[in-house]
Amino acid sequence: MAYKIKSAECTVCGACEAECPNIAISLKKGTYVIDPAKCTECQGHFDSPQCAAVCPADCCVPA
Amino acid sequence: MGNVVSLDSIFGLGQLAPPAVMPAAPETASGCSSSSCGSSDGPADMDPAVWEKVKNHPCYSEEAHHYFARMHVAVAPACNIQCNYCNRKYDCSNESRPGVVSEKLTPDQAIKKILAVAQEIPQLSVIGIAGPGDSLAAAGKNTFATFEMLQKKAPDLKLCLSTNGLALPDHVDTIAQYNIDHVTITINMVDPEVGAQIYPWIFYKHKRWTGLDAAKILHEQQMLGLEMLTSRGILVKVNSVMIPGVNDEHLLEVNKAVKSRGAFLHNIMPLISDPAHGTYFGLNGQRGPTAQELKVVQDACEGGAKLMRHCRQCRADAVGLLGEDRGEEFTADKIEAMGFVEYDDEARRTYREHVESERAGRNASKAAAQADVRESIGFTVDPILIAVATKGGERINEHFGHAKEFQIYEVGPNGAKFVGHRRVDQYCEGGSGDVDTLDGVLAAINDCTAVFVAKIGGCPSKSLADAGIEPVDRFAFDYIEESALAYFKDYAERLGQGVVQSRAGQDAVIRTGALTARRA
Ligand code: SF4
Ligand code: SF4
Ligand code: SF4
Numbered sequence: 001m002a003y004k005i006k007s008a009e010c011t012v013c014g015a016c017e018a019e020c021p022n023i024a025i026s027l028k029k030g031t032y033v034i035d036p037a038k039c040t041e042c043q044g045h046f047d048s049p050q051c052a053a054v055c056p057a058d059c060c061v062p063a
Numbered sequence: 064m065g066n067v068v069s070l071d072s073i074f075g076l077g078q079l080a081p082p083a084v085m086p087a088a089p090e091t092a093s094g095c096s097s098s099s100c101g102s103s104d105g106p107a108d109m110d111p112a113v114w115e116k117v118k119n120h121p122c123y124s125e126e127a128h129h130y131f132a133r134m135h136v137a138v139a140p141a142c143n144i145q146c147n148y149c150n151r152k153y154d155c156s157n158e159s160r161p162g163v164v165s166e167k168l169t170p171d172q173a174i175k176k177i178l179a180v181a182q183e184i185p186q187l188s189v190i191g192i193a194g195p196g197d198s199l200a201a202a203g204k205n206t207f208a209t210f211e212m213l214q215k216k217a218p219d220l221k222l223c224l225s226t227n228g229l230a231l232p233d234h235v236d237t238i239a240q241y242n243i244d245h246v247t248i249t250i251n252m253v254d255p256e257v258g259a260q261i262y263p264w265i266f267y268k269h270k271r272w273t274g275l276d277a278a279k280i281l282h283e284q285q286m287l288g289l290e291m292l293t294s295r296g297i298l299v300k301v302n303s304v305m306i307p308g309v310n311d312e313h314l315l316e317v318n319k320a321v322k323s324r325g326a327f328l329h330n331i332m333p334l335i336s337d338p339a340h341g342t343y344f345g346l347n348g349q350r351g352p353t354a355q356e357l358k359v360v361q362d363a364c365e366g367g368a369k370l371m372r373h374c375r376q377c378r379a380d381a382v383g384l385l386g387e388d389r390g391e392e393f394t395a396d397k398i399e400a401m402g403f404v405e406y407d408d409e410a411r412r413t414y415r416e417h418v419e420s421e422r423a424g425r426n427a428s429k430a431a432a433q434a435d436v437r438e439s440i441g442f443t444v445d446p447i448l449i450a451v452a453t454k455g456g457e458r459i460n461e462h463f464g465h466a467k468e469f470q471i472y473e474v475g476p477n478g479a480k481f482v483g484h485r486r487v488d489q490y491c492e493g494g495s496g497d498v499d500t501l502d503g504v505l506a507a508i509n510d511c512t513a514v515f516v517a518k519i520g521g522c523p524s525k526s527l528a529d530a531g532i533e534p535v536d537r538f539a540f541d542y543i544e545e546s547a548l549a550y551f552k553d554y555a556e557r558l559g560q561g562v563v564q565s566r567a568g569q570d571a572v573i574r575t576g577a578l579t580a581r582r583a
Contacts (some may be wrong), residue, residue, distance in 0.1 A: 011151050012167075015141035016200035019269075046269045053271040056142060056151035 002036035002063045003049055009059035016051035016060055025051060036063060076405075107562040118570045132186040135193050138205040143229050144265040144281065146505035147343040148304060149335055151196070167195065170208040174216065176365070181217060184414070187288060193225040193247070199234050202579045219408050223247065225302075228518075229265055229281055231288025246292055248285055249302040252310055255279040260309050270484070286324060294324030300328040305360055306344070307334070307352050318364040319510060329364060333357050347493050354510060354571040368432040404522065425457070432548040433478045436555075444555040445567060446475025449547050450485070450532075452510040459538050463519035469508055472547050477545040485571065505530050509571040512563075513550060517542070533565060 005016070006024075010032055016030060017025040022045075024038035031039075034051070042049045051060040079390040142151065181187050190213060192198045192526045206258065210222050223245035224238070233250065238246060252258040258278025271282060292299050301321045303314050311318075318329055334351040336344050352360075428454035450469035471483045485507040488500045501523055508514060513533040517540060524534045538546035557563045 011140075013140040013142065013151060013196055015143070015196070015201055015266075018141060018204070019266075026457065048270065050269060053269070054141075054266045056145060 001041055001043075002039035003034050003041060003060050004036070004063040005017055005034055005051075006061060007031045009057045011057050013056065015054045019050040019054050021050065022047040026044075027058040029047060034060075034063075041042065074199040096252070123402070125231060131188040133189040133191060134177065134180055134187060134192045136168055136209060137195045138168050138170055138173050138209050139192055139194055139198045139200065139203070140196045142200040142227075143267070144197070144227055145263050145576060146227075147261055147263060147349075148336065148345075150304070150341045150345075153195075153340070156550045170205050170212065173209050177213060178216065181220065181408075181430045187220070188415075189223060189245075190222045191223045191225065192361045193570070194369075197227050197230070198224045199226045199230040201328045203230070203234055203237070206546065207237055207241065210243065214241060219412075221245070225249070226288075227281070228285035228288050229267060230284075232284055232291055234289065235297075236290070239297065243297070245298045245300065247302055249304070250285050250289075250317055250321060251306070252278070253282060253286075253295050253315060253317050254313065254430040255282055257310050257313050258282055261306065282425040283420055286320070289324045289326060298327045299325070300330060301326045302332060304334050305331050305352050307350060307356065308347070311352070311356070311360055313365055314360055331361050331364065341453060344396065348500065356486070361482075404478060418546050428542070429478070429544050429548075432545045436548050436552050437476050439552055440476065444475070444551075444558060445565070446473050446477070447541040447551065447554065447566070448473055448482070448510055449550065450511040450514040451543050451547075452514070452545060457543055458540055459543055460517050460540050461517045463514070463523055463534070468515075469511075469514065470503075470543070471508075471511065472543065474547040474551045475545075479544040479551075491541040501526055506572040507530070508532060509565065510569040511571075512554065514568050515550075533562065533563075 004023075012027075012031060014027070014032065017027070020039075021042060022040055023036045024035045024040075025032055026035070027033075049060065052058070086182060089476050111393050135214060140332050145151075177190055186241065192206045206224060210224075213222065216320055222241065223241045224243060224250075225247040228248045228250065231246075242387065242574075251261050255275045255278035259275050262278055262281060263271045266272075266278050266279055268282075271336075289299055301317075303310070303317055305311055305314060314331060321329060334344065334349070336342070336349050336351045338345045338348075449472045451472060452463055452466040453457055453459055453470055454461045466487065468486045471485060473482045474480075487504045487507050504523075507525065509530070509532075513535050514527060515535050515538055517536065519527075519534050519536055527534045535550060538550070554563060558565065
């Protein structure tokens, strides 16, 4: 149960990083990545995965 | 490095010559009707406290635009809404032109860049954060980190920021705390029905909202944020993007709404739409306005919140004066290579003193020129548009072939006023003129009666005359407004004799390409 970022479409804006309640998202070698071990799909925090809701490129998707 | 203030960099040669001899104002001239009368302390219709804040701010005062430079640092890449005229691969199109990409900086890199630029360009007076996303998205972390450091290192620079307004109410206290005295909000509608056609979604309170709900929340947040800022005495400029068929007439409502909430300036900018930008509007064939369509809406709003027409939709990393962009000289690589940057504000202080003395007395000479026009021709002749090639300093001091933009002045019995600018490709690049470029220039200033230049070659001069636009170099290095009035008087006389034709009804093309103007 985790989300991932389709890096080819990511604009590297960092909006997702700021919203993640689990600090699962970080910048690695110029692109943002989700650490599947930390991602809970936002369950227990919010109704919907925050990264997907904020992403302007709609590139945060279920892994 | 030695930092002598190089005034040549903005004034042409001969800039110290006095302006063309102006007749003294006749005693009978009854008061003044233009907004720029009164003393050199500032326009008569402006609160002195406000004038003090804006007089050196190029984005807020048309006049300051001729003397002072602004700089944007691109530290805020995230955004919290989607606009139909924006493709997030590029910079925020609320402030910037669509389709441009700024170099993203960390707050530390931004500070270094600002200090380096401040040493190099004494005209620098304002640092802004306008993206490349929304400066207050992602809790505004980078934006405020940058301002906090800057306030300590260079307290003489003014700070401003731009936002779509969604997160604004949450940050008004922080904005006040960092002494940010100017904020720009992009407001395209005050009716959610209109908004729903512009904004497909917003991200608010941990949720993505769409349709009318999204537009309604955005609208309420924008109005609340605007009221909170103005009640704290922070100057607010409102930007609106004019989208023909969507919000063109609606902008009058926007103008009233923002004026009643205390907005200081309203800037109506054209939608710039091109399929190549990959935006929703671009791909769906939504067009931008023509120059005259834009002017009609701007004129209709004139009685409301004071209108600003000189915005150039600069890049989120723009550096420079007027339309110039020296961003390329200060890329992150070059800044890194500079090592430690020293900071002292001596050069900027000297420069500001020079400008104070240059500006003093201008208002009187403008009023005198206007009175002369009125006395000799009254109100019988309609105002005309004049395109001006200038490098700043309020003078006609640029060669036709070197101009990357023309400033448009409307001149008539009510005086000369700046009404906009038109970006063009430089006609003369490396010495030889290019016919296609000349056609582009003609299209951009087609609604003008004359073009004022410091110098012009025989060939473009003939093409202009053939197109019915008079090339004028006899006012070279003089002040723009006084020269425009002198020209208008002469034009009115020639019109009376039937020697010249009116160009009423002509339109011009707003250039759609990204701003790529670089210093030659
Ligand atoms: S789904 Fe939620 S927890 Fe997972 S990465 Fe996205 S924001 Fe973080
Ligand atoms: S919000 Fe989307 S586009 Fe922005 S960094 Fe995250 S994944 Fe990339
Ligand atoms: S606010 Fe600016 S960055 Fe955000 S979607 Fe609109 S134009 Fe793009």
